[in-house]
Amino acid sequence: MxxxxxxxxxxxxxxxxxxxxxxxxxxxxxxxxxxxxxxxYLRSDLDRTADLVGFAEIERTGFRADEKYQGTQLGEYQATIRMFENGYLTRVVTDHAGVWVTTDSISIDRFEELSTSLRAVLRELRRDER
Known part of the structure; x- marks a missing residue:
């Protein structure tokens, strides 16, 4: 392949x-x-005007989240959810790559399911790269 x-x-x-x-x-x-x-992916009713490079600069800080949050009583870092006026951004990272997904309003259970599933897909990618 x-x-x-x-x-x-x-x-x-x-x-x-x-x-x-x-x-x-x-x-x-x-x-x-x-x-x-x-x-x-971009939903058809949205414009391609987002500053992806600017967003990526912010979201790349997540590559160090595990070490920055290490030892807290909250447990292992899982994901970041950001709230905006017109939607939400969920970021999931591993040590080498990340994904952010923007959504309209969804329940916290769906955010958790999304984060867990994205983490699994990123880990699978990492295994395939080896």
Missing amino acids: SDRDDIASFTEKLISVCRTIVGDELRSITYFTDEDVQQV
Whole structure:
């Protein structure tokens, strides 16, 4: 399988997981690493005007979240949820890559399910890269 096929498979999996959990409330999905940022899904009623590079600069701080939150009584860092006037952003990171997903309003249970599922997809990608 080629790298292009691997990327397409990963992208399809991200979209499928998000659509299954979030449904029509899904706004966008963006994958990022230290070197790159790529929007893999954008709902058709939204404009492609977001500053992905600017968002990525903020969200990349999550690559160090495990070490920064280490030893707290809250347990292991899982995800970040940010609230905006027109929606929510959920960021999930591993040590090498991350995904942020924007949504309309959804229940906290769905945020938790989304975060857990995205973490699993990112870990699977990491295993496939080895």
